[in-house]
Amino acid sequence: MRFIEAEEGLPLITQLSYKIDEDRCKLLWQWPDGIQAVYIYKGSLDREQQGEGGHGYPSSVAGLKLYTREEYKAAGGYVDRIDTIGLAAYTVYACLMDDGDKRLVHQPDGQNTVHFSTGRAKIRYSISHKSNLLRKYKTVQISVLAEVEIPKEALCYVKKQGNYPVSVDDGTVYPFLRDFPSGRSTLPSIEVGKNDYVRLFFTDGPKYGRLYELIPE
Structure with missing residues (x-):
C-alpha cells in the first residue's frame, strides 16, 4: 500500500459530508467512476492536526480502514461510533488496484476530509x-x-x-x-x-x- 499524489485523470473523492445522530456519525461522499473501495482514516485534530503530521498523510497505515462500495450501498454511507471528545476528523482515500498493489490517492485540496466537534x-x-x-x-x-x-x-x-x-x-x-x-x-x-x-x-x-x-x- 502506498500513497500517490492527486493529478488530472485520477479518481477523487468529492462531496464528502457528515451527519451526527447521538453517538454515531455517518459519512457520505460521491464515488468516482471505477473505484470499488476506499480507505478511511479517523484522526483527531486536537492532538495531531488530523493525525497526519501536517503533511496530509496518516501517521500510521494501521489506522486505515478498508470500506467497499457494496458496504456503502448497504449501509447508505459509512457509519461510525463517536468515541472521542474534541475535534474529530475523517479522511476518505480512493483506492486504485494495480496487480494487487494498492495505491491511495492523496488529495492536497482537502476535499476528501471532514472535521467536526464532538463536544468539549x-x-x-x-x-x-x-x-x-x-x-x-x-x-x-x-x-x-x-x-x-x-x-x-x-x-x-x-x-x-x-x-x-x-x-x-x-x-x-x-x-x-x-x-x-x-x-x-x-x-x-x-x-x-x-x-x-x-x-x-x-x-x-x-x-x-x-x-x-x-x-x-
Whole structure:
C-alpha cells in the first residue's frame, strides 16, 4: 500500500459530508467512476492536526480502514461510533488496484476530509496555597482532573504578585513539562513568594477553548 499524489485523470473523492445522530456519525461522499473501495482514516485534530503530521498523510497505515462500495450501498454511507471528545476528523482515500498493489490517492485540496466537534472535554483543576509564618515562601499544589489526555502545550500556570491573575497575560507564565493523562494528576509542589498567587489558563484561549472546558473545582 502506498500513497500517490492527486493529478488530472485520477479518481477523487468529492462531496464528502457528515451527519451526527447521538453517538454515531455517518459519512457520505460521491464515488468516482471505477473505484470499488476506499480507505478511511479517523484522526483527531486536537492532538495531531488530523493525525497526519501536517503533511496530509496518516501517521500510521494501521489506522486505515478498508470500506467497499457494496458496504456503502448497504449501509447508505459509512457509519461510525463517536468515541472521542474534541475535534474529530475523517479522511476518505480512493483506492486504485494495480496487480494487487494498492495505491491511495492523496488529495492536497482537502476535499476528501471532514472535521467536526464532538463536544468539549472538561478539565477540572484545583490550586491550594499553603504558607508558614516562619518561612518567606509558600507552597502551591496544582491538581488536574481531565476527561481525556491533554497536551502539555494546552495549559500553563500564571504567577502574579499581590493578587490572582485574571488572564494568561496578567503575570509570569510557566509551561508544563508533561502531557496530562486522563484522570486525576497531582503535580509536584512549587514554591512561590508569600505574596504570590497562581492560576491555571489555556496558553491559547481561542484555540484550546474549542476543545476543552477549564473548570475550577
